[in-house]
Each structure stands twice: as C-alpha cells, then as structure tokens.
Amino acid sequence: MTMAIHLSKLALLRSFTPIPRLISTATGRYRFSACSIEGAPSSGSSTWSEDDANRNHQEFQKWPNGGGMFHKTACIESTALIEIGAVVHSECVIAANVHIGSGTIVGPAVKIGESTKVGGFGFFVDEHGSMRKKLQMLSARIGNHVEIGANTCIDRGSWRDTVIGDHSKIDNLVQIGHNVVIGKSCILCGQVGIAGSVTIGDHVTLGGRVAVRDHVSIVSKVRLAANSAVTKDIKESGDYGGFPAVPIHEWRKQIATLQTLKKRTP
Numbered sequence: 001m002t003m004a005i006h007l008s009k010l011a012l013l014r015s016f017t018p019i020p021r022l023i024s025t026a027t028g029r030y031r032f033s034a035c036s037i038e039g040a041p042s043s044g045s046s047t048w049s050e051d052d053a054n055r056n057h058q059e060f061q062k063w064p065n066g067g068g069m070f071h072k073t074a075c076i077e078s079t080a081l082i083e084i085g086a087v088v089h090s091e092c093v094i095a096a097n098v099h100i101g102s103g104t105i106v107g108p109a110v111k112i113g114e115s116t117k118v119g120g121f122g123f124f125v126d127e128h129g130s131m132r133k134k135l136q137m138l139s140a141r142i143g144n145h146v147e148i149g150a151n152t153c154i155d156r157g158s159w160r161d162t163v164i165g166d167h168s169k170i171d172n173l174v175q176i177g178h179n180v181v182i183g184k185s186c187i188l189c190g191q192v193g194i195a196g197s198v199t200i201g202d203h204v205t206l207g208g209r210v211a212v213r214d215h216v217s218i219v220s221k222v223r224l225a226a227n228s229a230v231t232k233d234i235k236e237s238g239d240y241g242g243f244p245a246v247p248i249h250e251w252r253k254q255i256a257t258l259q260t261l262k263k264r265t266p
Helices: 003-013 050-057 248-264
Strands: 061-064 069-071 075-077 116-119 121-126 131-134 141-142 153-155 162-164 223-224 238-241
Touching: 116 141, 141 153, 153 162, 238 248
Parallel strands: 116 153, 141 162, 223 238
Antiparallel strands: 061 069, 121 131
8 A cells, every 4th residue: 555545544534524626826825725525435434445545645735845745725834844744634724934743643724833843852861861862753643623822842752642632722832742642622821831741631721831740630621820830630620720739729828828927027
C-alpha cells in the first residue's frame, strides 16, 4: 500500500466532514471553499477499498514548505511549515510562521496563531549531567474546532500521544508538555504551563499563569485561579487557587489569615 493511501486512511479515521473542491489560490495564502461530494465514505466504516482511499487522497495536497498534507479547504499562510507525516484537515486556518511537526494531526476547523509550534521534541539530562535532545516518536493530536493562540508550544508524545480535546481554546504563550491529554471544551489562559504526562478532564479552565506539575490528573469541571500551582491530583470538581492549589474557600481563608497577622505585626 502506498504512502498516499496510508495517509488518506489516516485522515478519514480522524473525522471528516464534506469533501471539498478547490476554488482558488491567493498570493501568499491558500484560500478554498468547500462543497459536498456525494459518495464520500462514512467515517464510521470499518472497511476501506483502495478506490475510497485514492478518492479521498485527491482532497489533500502536499504542502510545499515541509512536505506535509493539507486539506483543500484549509487556509494556510505561505510561511507555515508542515513537516512530512503531518496532516491538516478541512477548514483549518494556519497563521504565519506556524510549525507543525511530523506526525501531528490537526483536526477540522482548527485555528492556530502566529509562530506557534505543534509537535516539538523534549530534552533530558544524561548520566554526565549534560542536556540532550530526546526524540519522541508519537504524535500530537489537535481535536475539532480547537483554537490555539500565538507563540504557543505543544510537544509531541513519547509514551502516549499528546491530545487537545474538541472545542478547547488555548491562549497565547502557553506551554503544553509531552504526553499531556486535555479534554473537551477546556480554556487555557495566557502563560499557562503544563508539564509532561498531565491528564485534564473536560470543561476545565486554567487562569493566567497557572502551573501544573508533571504526572498529575485534574478531573472535569475544575476552575483554577490565576497564578495557581497544581502540585497533586485534583479529584473533585470545583474552584481552586493558591500555591499549592487548594479549594478556593480554603485559599481565601489563608489570604485573610495572612492579612490579619500582617496587621497585628508591630
């Protein structure tokens, strides 16, 4: 089976809507308009023919800067880099100087801001204390209708894929480490930093400059106040704040107590 057929099957399995037709090409940016084509194979089908794969492959093109594949309805700035093995699905908007690494899957209707990198590698300290680049062979997968701001970095996975759930919104200047799994409809405000192998549920909101240590889990429907630091698992939904993060009412009591002690100090 050829690489083209393989990529086509991979693209179909990652969820699609109407198969589009190329309308026009603009200077510096590719602009397309979608129209449905009858007979497109269902994304739920478990069997694939070579004809189906070839037909779907015609809806994808090779991006000249990097060699990755993009859907005809995508709108991509000419300075964006899409590496070989990456797939950008329908109706995505990719801004200038975005870097999409090999193996990255960008779902339909995703928007990525300027100078963002998706699918980066990691580093480790060797036995001599030297910093070494760590090759990570798994993917970064961006769900449907996700929006990612400018200058944000999302690392690819090492032992599991890095995943951003459908409809999540990520602000500018956010760092998401390798193996992180973020659920659906989450909000990550500016300067959030999430260390590797964190698991976050659905409908979670992280305020500005929230930090999450590695290998912790946060359940669904949690909100974290700005500047909070998560140092252990959060197992119950609710509002949290502080360093380390605690339930919001406890944090407010801590602040009130500190203010009272401050006033009593001669």
